[in-house]
Amino acid sequence: MKIQKFLFISFVMLTFVSFSQNSNLYRAEKDKIHDLVHTKLKVDFNFAEKQLNGEAWITAKPHFYTTSKITLDAKSMLIHNVSMNNRKLDFNYDDFKLIIDLPKEYKKNEEFTLYIKYTARPEKVKQKGSAAITDAKGLYFINADGADKNKPTQIWTQGETEASSCWFPTIDSPNQKTSQEIYITVPNKYVTLSNGKLVNQIKKGDNRTDYWKFEQKHAPYLFFMGVGEYEIIKDSYKNIPVDYYVEKEYAPYAKDIFGKTPEMMEFFSTILGVEYPWNKYSQIVGRDYVSGAMENTTAVIHGEQAYQKPGQLIDENKQENTIAHELFHHWFGDLVTSESWSNLTLNESFANYSEYLWREHKYGKVEAEMHLFEEVKSYMNGQNFDKHLVRFNYDDKEDMFDLVSYNKGGAILHMLRKYLGDDAFFEGLKTYLNEYKYKTAEVHQLRLIFEKITGKDLNWFFNQWYFGGGYPKIEISYDYNTLRKTVTINIIQLQGKSFKFPFAIDIFEGNKRRRHTVFVEGKDASFSFPYTKQPTLIQVNADGALICEITENKVLSDYIFQLKNADNYVHRREALIEVAKKQDDKDAFNAVVAAMNDKAYKIRILALEKIDLINKFSKKDAIHKIMQMANSDEKTLVQAAAIYTLGKLTDPELKPIFEKALQSKSYSVLGKALVAMYYVDKQLAITKSKQLPDEVRQILATPLTRIFIEENDEKELPFIAKNVVSGLFLSNDDAIKVLYQKALKQISISENSEAIQNLVDDMVVKGNQYKQFNFDKVVINLMRTMIQDQKKQNTSNRDRNTEIIKEAMAKLL
Structure with missing residues (x-):
């Protein structure tokens, strides 16, 4: 699973999110009393009630000891019938566990098949999600009644950690493995997606039943269903189908978004020495998804942030790392699964490190170094110092999905690779995958494989990095x-x-x-x-x-030399930050200018952000260099940064640079050019802003907000409120919502502008805790309230309120 970055930010910023590992409970691997063998499901949907009508055939066997009862996980269901071979069985059900009396005692490896008729009621599920996976009801009906004309009707599932049992009875534990088949009945207008192969489709009137079959074994949390009106864009890797399920609007861009998937499959298969182990690979985009993406075997779901237009993709495909991450899970997590959530590192740390491996392969060493730096920085900025990578005493299993399991774990794998060498490292991964394929594993088993291959004792490494903190x-x-x-x-x-x-x-x-x-x-x-x-x-x-x-x-001369000569990105970046503090020194200023030629584009951007052009040496030469970058740097993100830096000069002579940038295909460049142009030719910037297509205006909501606020353009306030609130800073955290609602109650623009100012100031003061979610929302809602109340206000109050909002937006932007 890939957690969205803004959710990770919420982990480290919100003090009421607990990451304690002080629980006295030992979180062991779940006892295996029974082994799942096969799961067969037949389902259809009650859209009005947001329910699933299901039939399940669960084949299982005792793991070792003789049994006469079996316990299945089944959350908030109605259980209509439990039987075996047409013989009804007695059962007890408490809304969480379904305990079934078997007709006889079954011995080890003696299989039996249960039939269960049930109704899944996801809206009744009582288990909660987390900051990482914001909901845990397993089955999601999106716009089920079709009331929202701007949102398609969809159904999708989310099983990790233990939410598959919200839509079918199972033993919902990562140490179980089962094959599966699913019959999904839907209205004809919808397509479906599930694990494995679509065997056939049978139409009956207005409905159709799709039969999906998955013959290999995987964990119950990896089961998936997706339903909706999608275009299916077909691709392939060797003879394996690779499909992209997207809404019609994004069909022309599906291969621009997902099209590197076959190349990734080839690279990962080669570097691991283990071919992609499944019979297809599909990716689907779900509306209102509860996390970033999920590695359901052969049927990955992405949140709608995956949707990007060409003007965004030319800057950077922000989903590319996630695409690699979820694909790598198909070896680490799906093929070999961590036996318990305590060992989640065997899933998520590997998937995190795959992002480095892909960037290193596709874009080179510098790109990989930039990525690793940001991953480690995010971890070190969090409240994670003492947390172990393998944790047996977490408070809640959801707590495992954090910056330690992901970012730190990926960096630890990189350290292990550097210590062992590439040949030994990748031979170890190959051996591990072959040894435990279709099985589960724990970290000690990974260690033992590396020790066997290298002849080195690695207890010291695993003890301090996996079973220790800091x-x-x-x-x-x-x-x-x-x-x-x-x-x-x-x-x-x-x-x-x-x-x-x-x-x-x-x-x-x-x-x-x-x-x-x-x-x-x-x-x-x-x-x-x-x-x-x-x-x-x-x-x-x-x-x-x-x-x-x-x-x-280190002294300034050390940092100047380091900026020019250090091999690793992190050290050049460190030096640039220090050198930029001393730009009153001519050599330091020139070093910042020289950094604009760095091979790492993020160094070039940082140099543009840090350069001080006020009364400095060789200012004209520096500006000329920045103009060149604005026109022709190979990275549009660098062009955008150059335009932003030039825009701060508010020099009318730079207008031709901004005019050219207004024609750019890059939305990043266009957004920066609009703001820069506003300060040299307001009318041109405003005209261009209003002429943009609605879809582009929505993407450029932040720069347009700045222009419209500066211009006191009340006609544009509905656009600002709609697009910034709905598109940029939505929170799923209940505590944030409560605070947000409380804040809105304090707003009375028509009567007390001082109260509004105090509220805004309070949100700024508490910035580290609330800014990412609340301050932004409060600002926009001030605008919305202003629209609603403007007829009640006199001109002076309205002008004062506009000034308050302008000040707040300046701090935000």
């Missing part, structure tokens, strides 16, 4: 012996416990770089190296592999 916080100092021509690098760990780790060190003599790899053990370590001439720079953690915080004393 990371090294390191202080670095240097001692030079000019007589012996040696430099000693002193490494002191400042955190409570000490870590063992390999550590890459680059020593520069002039522009010549030599890399040394040392192994640090204990809190205090020192390593000496000879040099021919005094080192120009010493770069520790030179490959950027170690998860750590480093403190060292």
Whole structure:
């Protein structure tokens, strides 16, 4: 599963979300009393009641001990009939567990098949979701009555963690594996998607029954159904069908969004040494989806953020990492499944690392380094320091879907790869997948495979990174012996416990770089190296592999050299931030300008954001360089950043640059150009803004909001309220909604503008906690309330309210 980034942000920003691992309960693998063997379902839907009418044939067998009862998970259902071979069976049902009396005692490996007729009622489900997966009712009816003319009617399921049992009876645990077949009856206008192969379709009047069959075994949480009016765009990998289910509006762009999937399948199959193990691969986009995406075997669902137009895709396909992530799960998670949620790292950490692997393969080392940096930064900025990667004492299984299981876990795999070497690392993955295919595993089994292949004991690595928390916080100092021509690098760990780790060190003599790899053990370590001439720079953690915080004393000249010469993106970025603070120094200013040529496009963007063009050296040369970037940088995101920087100059002579940018196919460039143009030719910017197609205006809601607020354009306030509230900052968190509703009750624009100002100020002060969701919403709702009350207001009040909103929007933007 891929969690949306804004939900991860909510993890770390909202103080009322608990990530405690102080539970006294030991979260063991669920006891296997019975083994699922096969699941057969027949379902149809009651759209009016948002219910599923189902029949289930559950084939199971005792795992080891003789049994006379079986317990199935079945949440908030109506159970109409339970039988075996047409013989009714006694059962007890408490709305969560269905306990069935079997007609006799069954011994190990003695199979039996139960028949259950039931009604699934997802709206009655009592279990709650989490910040990561915002709902847990398993089965979702979207616009079931068709009342919303702007939203299609759809049905989709979400099984992870244990919500498949909201729509069919099963043993809802990741350590179960079952094959499946599903008969789905729907109105003829809808298409369906499920796991495996569509065997046949039978029409009967206005309805049709689609028969889907999946012969391999996978976990119940990976079952999927999708129903809706979709265009199916066909693709393939070798002889395997690869299909994209999208709404008609996005059919022309489906291959632009998802079209790298076959190439990913080929790359992952090759690098893992294990061919894609399933008979098809489909991806569907669901409205109002409760997370980012989900790796249902052969039937991945994406949230509607996957929908992008060419003007967005030319900047960046924001779903590409997610596409790789969910595909990689088809090896790590679907083929081999973590035996318990405590071992979730075997699913999610691998899927997270696949994003690095794909970017490294497709776009090169620098792109991969940029991605890894952002993943690690997100983890380190969170409240996650003491959390273990493998956790047996979480408060709730949903808590496992966090920045540790994803971001830190992926970075730990990268460290393991660097330590073992590529050959051993990927041979280990291949062996692991072949050893445990269609089975479940725990982290120790992964460790033992790597140990067998490499001949190395890896307990130290797994104990500190998988079964321990934190990371090294390191202080670095240097001692030079000019007589012996040696430099000693002193490494002191400042955190409570000490870590063992390999550590890459680059020593520069002039522009010549030599890399040394040392192994640090204990809190205090020192390593000496000879040099021919005094080192120009010493770069520790030179490959950027170690998860750590480093403190060292460097002067401006060190950072300038590092910005120009460091091998890893993270070190050039670090240097740029430090150099940009000292732009009163000519060399520092010139170094920032030079960084605009960096091979990492995010360094170029950061240099554009940080450059100080006020009374600086060689200002004209710098502006000329930025103009060139605005016109022709290979990355449209860099072009957009250059236009934003030029726009701050409010120089009419730059108008031709902005005019050209207004013709760009890139929405990022277009949005920045509209704002820049507004400050040199207001009328042209406003005219262009109003001429844009509605679909483009919705995508560019943020820059257009800035223009319309600056212009006091009340005619555009409905557009702002509709598009920013509905499109940018929606929260599914109940606590946020309560606070939001409370805030709205305090708003009375017609009577008390001071109260509004205090409210806005309060939201800003509490920015770290509420800004991402509430401040934005409150600002827009101030606008909406202003529209509703404007007839009651006199001109002075309305003008004052507009000023309040302008101030708030300036802080937001």
